[in-house]
Amino acid sequence: MTETAHGTNPLSIVELGDALALTQHTFGRVPEDSLVLIGLRDGTTQGHLRVDLDPIASMPEAYAEQVATWLTADPEKAPEGICVIVCDQQHNHAEETLDRISIALSSAFGEIPIAVEHRLTDEVRGPIALRKALTRHPYLQIDQKPDPAEEAAAWVNQPRQEISYPDKASVDYLLTPLIPMLLDAEEPDWPAITELEHQIDDAVARCAPHVKPLVIGAKTLIVHAQGQGTLAAEILTHAEDSDSPVVEFARRMTATIHPFAQTYATSHARFRKENRSQ
Numbered sequence: 001m002t003e004t005a006h007g008t009n010p011l012s013i014v015e016l017g018d019a020l021a022l023t024q025h026t027f028g029r030v031p032e033d034s035l036v037l038i039g040l041r042d043g044t045t046q047g048h049l050r051v052d053l054d055p056i057a058s059m060p061e062a063y064a065e066q067v068a069t070w071l072t073a074d075p076e077k078a079p080e081g082i083c084v085i086v087c088d089q090q091h092n093h094a095e096e097t098l099d100r101i102s103i104a105l106s107s108a109f110g111e112i113p114i115a116v117e118h119r120l121t122d123e124v125r126g127p128i129a130l131r132k133a134l135t136r137h138p139y140l141q142i143d144q145k146p147d148p149a150e151e152a153a154a155w156v157n158q159p160r161q162e163i164s165y166p167d168k169a170s171v172d173y174l175l176t177p178l179i180p181m182l183l184d185a186e187e188p189d190w191p192a193i194t195e196l197e198h199q200i201d202d203a204v205a206r207c208a209p210h211v212k213p214l215v216i217g218a219k220t221l222i223v224h225a226q227g228q229g230t231l232a233a234e235i236l237t238h239a240e241d242s243d244s245p246v247v248e249f250a251r252r253m254t255a256t257i258h259p260f261a262q263t264y265a266t267s268h269a270r271f272r273k274e275n276r277s278q
């Protein structure tokens with residue numbers, strides 16, 4: 001746990017989003033192609049630094065020794081543990097290289113343990129996790145705020161060969177942005193939802209078969225929110241054999257009346273009418 005400036009809201013950095021929120025608050029952004037180290041001591045942060053990832057990837061042992069020296073130069077202020085964040089959003093380094101960095105850091109810090117390590121190896125999961133964390137810790141927000149529609153669109157727009165099933169993170173990739181857009185607002189942002197729906201339609205047509213149920217589940221949620229329950233159920237039949245968390249959530253939603261059914265039907269009809277008149 002790290003104690004915030006407010007003193008009453010301890011911030012854990014075990015979760016990726018919380019660690020990124022602290023990183024963004026500290027450096028003004030979540031860096032790319034970087035290794036971020038945050039020292040931990042007595043329930044708060046104790047020193048932090050950012051170094052370029054390429055040099056340490058080329059000589060992990062030598063650079064690990066150097067960053068360990070920087071963070072432990074003053075024995076009285078040396079951290080009790082280290083949080084490591086590898087920012088490789090463009091996935092420029094092989095998993096084996098990142099493993100070598102981890103081993104080198106663990107060796108260089110000796111008796112000071114690596115308390116947690118996060119690897120950010122795509123452009124989508126980090127912003128989504130960060131957005132979720134900032135809703136829990138608004139005092140860590142800076143001016144720029146991720147747009148959930150843009151985050152989901154970035155994922156579905158990846159080249160077909162780069163789209164892979166996100167396993168346990170599947171809820172984060174498409175379901176998490178949809179929840180506040182479709183379930184937590186009495187007046188949804190229909191232009192943003194419509195844009196996301198277009199992106200999802202495009203992804204359904206070109207993504208790999210093992211990814212398609214995830215995208216179909218997201219499409220089902222949007223259609224259901226629009227008040228088209230019968231059509232939503234029909235769309236979901238194309239993913240009936242999937243155990244994707246998004247598909248399972250869509251099954252539960254289509255089996256019930258939408259929580260804002262009447263309000264959504266009215267607001268969506270108004271949105272469509274306004275669009276036709278333009």
